[in-house]
Amino acid sequence: MKNLFNRLFTIISASAVLAGFAAQPAFAHGEKAQEPFLRMRTVQWIDVAVTKTNLAVNDETVITGKVHFMTNEHWPHSAAKPELAFLNVSAAGPVMVRKASFVNGVNMVNSAKFDLGADYAFEIRLKASWPGKWHVHPMINVKDAGPLVGPGTWVEVTGSHADFKDEMKTLTGETVNLETYGTENNVKWHVIWGLIAVAWLLWWLAKPLFHSRYAKVKAELGDTLITGGDRMVSAVVLVVALGLTYYGYSAAEARYPVTLPLQSATATIPHSPSLVEGVKLVLDRATYRVPGRAMEMDVSITNTSSKPFRVGEFNTAGVRFLNPEVGVMDELTKQYPSYLLAEKGLTVSDNTPIQPGETRKLHLVAQDAAWEVERLSSLIYDPDSRFGGVLYMYDTDGKRLITEVGGTLVPTFAGT
Amino acid sequence: MTTTTTAQAEVAAAGTTYVPLSPGAERIGRALDWVIVAATVLVLTGAFHLHFMLTAGDWDFWLDWKDREYWIVLSPVMAITFCGAVHYILWQHFRLPFGATLCVTLLVVAEWIVRYVGWHGWSHYPINLLTPAYFYPGALALDAILLLSGSWVVAGILGGSLFGFLFFPGNWAWLAAYHVPVEVNGIVMTLADYIGYENIRTGTPEYIRIIERGTLRTFGQHSAPVSAAFAAFLCTLVYWMWWFIGKWFSNVKYITSKGL
Ligand SMILES: [Cu+2]
Numbered sequence: 001m002k003n004l005f006n007r008l009f010t011i012i013s014a015s016a017v018l019a020g021f022a023a024q025p026a027f028a029h030g031e032k033a034q035e036p037f038l039r040m041r042t043v044q045w046i047d048v049a050v051t052k053t054n055l056a057v058n059d060e061t062v063i064t065g066k067v068h069f070m071t072n073e074h075w076p077h078s079a080a081k082p083e084l085a086f087l088n089v090s091a092a093g094p095v096m097v098r099k100a101s102f103v104n105g106v107n108m109v110n111s112a113k114f115d116l117g118a119d120y121a122f123e124i125r126l127k128a129s130w131p132g133k134w135h136v137h138p139m140i141n142v143k144d145a146g147p148l149v150g151p152g153t154w155v156e157v158t159g160s161h162a163d164f165k166d167e168m169k170t171l172t173g174e175t176v177n178l179e180t181y182g183t184e185n186n187v188k189w190h191v192i193w194g195l196i197a198v199a200w201l202l203w204w205l206a207k208p209l210f211h212s213r214y215a216k217v218k219a220e221l222g223d224t225l226i227t228g229g230d231r232m233v234s235a236v237v238l239v240v241a242l243g244l245t246y247y248g249y250s251a252a253e254a255r256y257p258v259t260l261p262l263q264s265a266t267a268t269i270p271h272s273p274s275l276v277e278g279v280k281l282v283l284d285r286a287t288y289r290v291p292g293r294a295m296e297m298d299v300s301i302t303n304t305s306s307k308p309f310r311v312g313e314f315n316t317a318g319v320r321f322l323n324p325e326v327g328v329m330d331e332l333t334k335q336y337p338s339y340l341l342a343e344k345g346l347t348v349s350d351n352t353p354i355q356p357g358e359t360r361k362l363h364l365v366a367q368d369a370a371w372e373v374e375r376l377s378s379l380i381y382d383p384d385s386r387f388g389g390v391l392y393m394y395d396t397d398g399k400r401l402i403t404e405v406g407g408t409l410v411p412t413f414a415g416t
Numbered sequence: 417m418t419t420t421t422t423a424q425a426e427v428a429a430a431g432t433t434y435v436p437l438s439p440g441a442e443r444i445g446r447a448l449d450w451v452i453v454a455a456t457v458l459v460l461t462g463a464f465h466l467h468f469m470l471t472a473g474d475w476d477f478w479l480d481w482k483d484r485e486y487w488i489v490l491s492p493v494m495a496i497t498f499c500g501a502v503h504y505i506l507w508q509h510f511r512l513p514f515g516a517t518l519c520v521t522l523l524v525v526a527e528w529i530v531r532y533v534g535w536h537g538w539s540h541y542p543i544n545l546l547t548p549a550y551f552y553p554g555a556l557a558l559d560a561i562l563l564l565s566g567s568w569v570v571a572g573i574l575g576g577s578l579f580g581f582l583f584f585p586g587n588w589a590w591l592a593a594y595h596v597p598v599e600v601n602g603i604v605m606t607l608a609d610y611i612g613y614e615n616i617r618t619g620t621p622e623y624i625r626i627i628e629r630g631t632l633r634t635f636g637q638h639s640a641p642v643s644a645a646f647a648a649f650l651c652t653l654v655y656w657m658w659w660f661i662g663k664w665f666s667n668v669k670y671i672t673s674k675g676l
Contacts (some may be wrong), residue, residue: 073650088618092539093616093617094615102601107605109605111622139618141425168598169598170607174596178610179544180543182544182593185593186543193550198521209512211446212508213510217508217509217511222511227578235564240563245585247588248588252591252593255592255593256596258597259595259606262595263604264627264628306590
């Protein structure tokens with residue numbers, strides 16, 4: 001009999017797990033699987049940095065950076081505008097817990113509206129919970145547009161999860177361990193009610209069930225099947241169901257007199273100074289050379305700032321193509337994930353500084369295997385064949401000016 | 417055999433053609449019972465769990481979705497479905513009243529297995545974020561009322577209402593603890609909100625939560641009881657609907673009953 005129950009339990013478990021999987025949200029990391037147009041034409045991630053990449057359990061690390069929302073001209077028509085969006089993290093589940101997050105200094109426990117063409121500074125504080133090597137990305141979920149994933153960094157956590165401590169003081173003065181808080185009480189109530197349910201089921205399962213009862217019911221003798229004992233047990237079960245519900249509810253109300261409903265407000269984010277200034281850019285033509293993994297852009301750039309500048313970088317979907325002639329290997333760049341960094345990826349036809357007020361036609365080539373590796377090249381198969389990104393200019397003081405670039409893209413397939 | 421004589425007396429009294437089973441047939445019937453129970457348990461667990469996850473899924477799944485409106489209304493209404501259908505089958509054919517309790521017990525066992533093994537064991541989400549709600553109080557009351565009244569109309573009105581109405585107070589016994597307020601960098605949240613925020617869910621951004629919206633909110637402090645009352649009303653209707661779905665599914669019109 002015990003053996004039978006073991007087998008039964010295994011079969012139930014298996015079918016339950018199968019049924020559960022059907023309802024689970026997709027878990028895959030999948031940052032490269034996303035359509036290139038969503039990664040190139042929605043938001044651009046700028047100066048993303050992670051304070052610590054080697055942590056012990058309980059240590060905290062902070063992801064900071066800026067995110068530029070592309071203007072309406074480039075934002076894809078097929079993606080919803082960021083009327084409601086949430087600063088999130090893409091990671092392998094809660095291997096690190098999120099202690100706090102901010103956009104332009106505003107607490108981002110809630111969702112908020114973001115504006116096209118605007119820039120936002122973000123900060124995400126994570127606390128290491130499970131040992132392992134984790135790929136962590138900042139991410140913005142835009143309602144009806146999907147997750148927009150930023151550049152990912154490998155973070156290594158050492159130690160043991162058993163040492164993980166995540167305490168918090170409530171407004172009613174209790175200190176609780178968030179990971180285990182209430183779990184015992186949850187299980188206790190499930191067990192109490194479960195036992196009553198099982199007792200009720202056993203009362204019936206102990207009787208001959210289907211065969212003989214069916215025969216009697218069909219002979220219209222069904223009512224004779226109900227005994228006085230059945231009625232008595234049912235009455236008791238009814239009273240217990242009502243009584244225990246009342247008791248559980250009152251006990252909880254007495255134990256937790258101060259409770260609030262779930263909170264869900266939307267945040268309002270003030271604008272920060274725009275990163276996009278001092279440059280006017282017109283895209284004349286852009287092509288993507290498939291065999292060479294190179295995007296070529298003919299642009300007219302006008303310097304509307306007060307200092308001469310040069311083109312230093314093309315950045316799209318987290319991939320950074322640097323112009324080695326202009327030298328922008330700062331600390332942030334050195335720490336940037338190497339698989340997203342094309343150190344010599346950008347060639348500019350003329351590297352002499354563009355003077356204030358001058359308009360110059362330039363030929364830019366952004367070439368790297370990253371086009372393939374990051375699966376951005378598949379944008380040539382998109383229905384609208386458009387790209388987007390940002391160019392970084394560096395003026396003679398080393399100041400960075402940013403401008404959007406984007407438009408239609410013509411693929412060339414022959415090897416030239 | 418005394419059982420036979422009693423049964424024969426019943427037959428005589430009822431004036432029907434009931435032929436009692438022989439002791440041998442009785443024994444075989446009992447063995448078959450367990451085969452039927454095993455098959456029923458498997459089918460019910462899989463089907464009900466799938467149905468429930470597809471309808472009340474996120475509300476039941478996450479601690480920070482269990483609000484005073486949608487969760488309280490949707491969960492019991494989506495759960496009473498199978499209870500009604502199984503009630504029909506077990507009561508009309510066998511005069512057995514434990515269908516609702518059976519359904520909700522299997523559901524919660526399946527939920528615990530998936531969440532404990534997959535989401536806690538594998539993906540490290542804490543159990544408190546994943547604790548399922550239970551329907552035991554309402555299901556036990558519904559079963560008991562069906563037996564005591566012997567009527568699907570009464571079971572629907574009284575039992576169905578209790579199924580909907582007892583859901584919230586029944587679960588508040590464990591859920592209340594998570595509605596204690598905390599302050600997070602100048603914003604008030606419940607512990608449930610914060611536990612949900614802390615544990616990164618890539619595919620479940622905050623705005624996706626459908627909670628605390630709509631006109632029910634105008635009832636202020638009394639949202640939960642109002643939602644529970646609304647759930648009670650809907651449960652009665654849905655119970656009856658699914659009672660007939662049970663009838664439809666247990667139809668034997670294509671099988672001849674000659675020789676039974
Ligand atoms: Cu990754």
